[in-house]
Amino acid sequence: MTDEEIVKDLAVILNEVAGVDQSKVSAEKSFLDDLEVDSLSMVEVVMAAEDKFGVKIPDEEVKNLKTVGDAVSFIKKSA
Amino acid sequence: MTRRVVITGLGAVTPIGKNVDENWNNAVNGVSGIDLINHDWADSLNTKIAGLVKINPLDVLDKVQARRMDRSSQLGVIAVKEAWKDCGEPDISKERLGVYFGSGIGGLSTVLEQYEVLKQRGPDRVNPMTVPMIMPNSAAAMVGLEVHARAGVHSPVSACATSAEAIAGGLEMIRQNKADIVISGGTEACVVQLAIAAFSSMRALSTRNDEPKKASRPYDSARDGFVMSEGSGALILEEEQHALKRGAKIYGVLVGAGMSSDGYHIAAPEPEGNGASRAILNALSDAQITAADICHVNAHATSTPVGDIAEYKALSVALGKNLEKIVVTATKSITGHLLGGAGAVESIFTILALKNKMIPPTINLENKDESINLNVFNKKTNLNSTSNVALNNSFGFGGHNVCLAFKES
Numbered sequence: 001m002t003d004e005e006i007v008k009d010l011a012v013i014l015n016e017v018a019g020v021d022q023s024k025v026s027a028e029k030s031f032l033d034d035l036e037v038d039s040l041s042m043v044e045v046v047m048a049a050e051d052k053f054g055v056k057i058p059d060e061e062v063k064n065l066k067t068v069g070d071a072v073s074f075i076k077k078s079a
Numbered sequence: 080m081t082r083r084v085v086i087t088g089l090g091a092v093t094p095i096g097k098n099v100d101e102n103w104n105n106a107v108n109g110v111s112g113i114d115l116i117n118h119d120w121a122d123s124l125n126t127k128i129a130g131l132v133k134i135n136p137l138d139v140l141d142k143v144q145a146r147r148m149d150r151s152s153q154l155g156v157i158a159v160k161e162a163w164k165d166c167g168e169p170d171i172s173k174e175r176l177g178v179y180f181g182s183g184i185g186g187l188s189t190v191l192e193q194y195e196v197l198k199q200r201g202p203d204r205v206n207p208m209t210v211p212m213i214m215p216n217s218a219a220a221m222v223g224l225e226v227h228a229r230a231g232v233h234s235p236v237s238a239c240a241t242s243a244e245a246i247a248g249g250l251e252m253i254r255q256n257k258a259d260i261v262i263s264g265g266t267e268a269c270v271v272q273l274a275i276a277a278f279s280s281m282r283a284l285s286t287r288n289d290e291p292k293k294a295s296r297p298y299d300s301a302r303d304g305f306v307m308s309e310g311s312g313a314l315i316l317e318e319e320q321h322a323l324k325r326g327a328k329i330y331g332v333l334v335g336a337g338m339s340s341d342g343y344h345i346a347a348p349e350p351e352g353n354g355a356s357r358a359i360l361n362a363l364s365d366a367q368i369t370a371a372d373i374c375h376v377n378a379h380a381t382s383t384p385v386g387d388i389a390e391y392k393a394l395s396v397a398l399g400k401n402l403e404k405i406v407v408t409a410t411k412s413i414t415g416h417l418l419g420g421a422g423a424v425e426s427i428f429t430i431l432a433l434k435n436k437m438i439p440p441t442i443n444l445e446n447k448d449e450s451i452n453l454n455v456f457n458k459k460t461n462l463n464s465t466s467n468v469a470l471n472n473s474f475g476f477g478g479h480n481v482c483l484a485f486k487e488s
Contacts, residue, residue: 016142017146019141040208047204
């Protein structure tokens, strides 16, 4: 998958789970500060992403996923 | 001086309507909301009938908001949205806005769904919103968030008396000057296999599966149990001067509330209706009225053989000879039993009966139980009485008894 494809899939998940406007989702955006995804919603996003991309994102790793781009890199690395 | 409490907004979503107008029209016309349960899971059950709300919550609620709520909270918020709009969405300091809203069972369908997730997919797949969705105060909390209420959000749990107790709680909250407006009521959504099986094991449910719309038949000699329904009712309670000052529409006055407990059995009502009659007398006393002031009773009457008689005895003891001129109705014959939502929905019917001078029928009353001597009719009845107070009774498993007294404004 390309970075763009992963971002697009993440945007769908963020919209479904947290009501984030899909058009606002891009690599440099912070989950918390830009997209207002709170920590509980982030757990849901992580679970949905794990299902979607067939990866495992451990809690200690979630702390490092500040931006959408961080998540894309982790997903690509783990897939 | 006592702060008087008026009703300035109503909301209801039940098996007979998606708003108050539809509910009232179908109640007055006796249009039953009971149907066969259209799911495979009902096939193995003794009871295969229930009253389901016929709207999709996602058509009314924001997608993310709905996703974070059990169906019980979804229906509660839908009823509250209607009531809040109906009262004019007043510009009130949020510190003076309270919530008293309950559910008898809570987020049971979410419990079951997430337990399936746990078993099928493992603990790390359990939805992180599970706890806020299943806690019994969830509906009240979601209602509080909907309007940003900050005077206090309270959530009584007393089985089928829940939403009546919530209205009584809201009355006290305003009387004690802790709020000027309280959103009160309750909700239920537990028409699921386990709940039907469990109530069925108690032999509490009707098994008249071949005639769903005739199954809920309070006071009829062939009644064989209640019919479970889902839905919610919401009432905006407001301090009278606050309502008058802003020119609010006033439906009626909540003149009093009475509560008691049976101290008798975990599920069965005290057979002589002693607990229930004390709740009624407490309501009269709280409202500073007498039995002679009562013109109408919306009874708890669920259509169980024992419960309907115990309530009749309670009414006889509390209201005495005045009962002869009081018109009683059992709207559960039409709606089924909304459990934690029942008291609020029936309070709405009580208020609208006073306002419209029209009492909804008790449908399916074909051969009245001879041991029950009440003025109860299977046709809608005009309300023409010099008395102007109506009562709404609600009783819950556990021996909780609540009686609310409403007056025309």
